[in-house]
Amino acid sequence: MLTSTVCAAVSAAGLAIAALTAYRKRFLAATRIAAFSLIPLGLVLTGVIDWLTDIVFKPSVWAGFGVLALSAVLFTIGRVVERRRGIGSRKERKAAAAARSGVVAPAASVPSLGAGHGAAQPAAKAKGKDKGKDKSAGGAPKDDFSDIEAILKKHGI
Template structure:
């Protein structure tokens, strides 16, 4: 009796949190919270709490509990399908949701003035001399760093 009360209270609290989350226009998160919160209530109604003590009896409450577990599973899978569809769409178009687009960090936040350039066309690059046998392969890297003033 105490376990059923606790599970029912947890489910009610979860549904309340889901309602508040939906009020804040975060519908996928609210659906996920609602799905999680229906699981304890479904387990109580199916008799899973008392399963060890008694054999499962076929009563309408048990079948309603299985229905709630099925509804919870359906909510989970539909949220996952919507998230996958949104992720696939943002990869194809290159534009994510507004929240994802604003969280992208700039490519070079600490770029210095010489690396940004002055807007004037630069002189054509001089061909680099062939590396001698004794030189390292780092000459290309050194040239790039010198070009950017590093």
């Protein structure tokens, strides 16, 4: 009851200010003030104010909010402990994925490794053999591009 009276008084004061603003020929501002001043009265008439006061002044509602807060805290603590122990960590997931991938098709990539692996070995041998010869006075060795050349030859470029 008290909240309804306060809201009605706030609306009346807002409408009085809107009337004074309109008297000063600031009609757009007066319209905005009148619109804002009617909001508390509308909330009282729809029952929203009574609903809000029931929420604020009931101890059972506050107990419910306390239980929800406790639930959120427990959930957060559980997640923190789970991360510290490493349960479900990336390492475990990668190990499980590696174990599964080996069982499904262990020889699936052998042909692709065989062709590329053979082309990379001569490049590595040439790199080790010519390491001392190809260095210029202060530059990098000339065989730095041999790996790239081997890849391009492998792909027919």
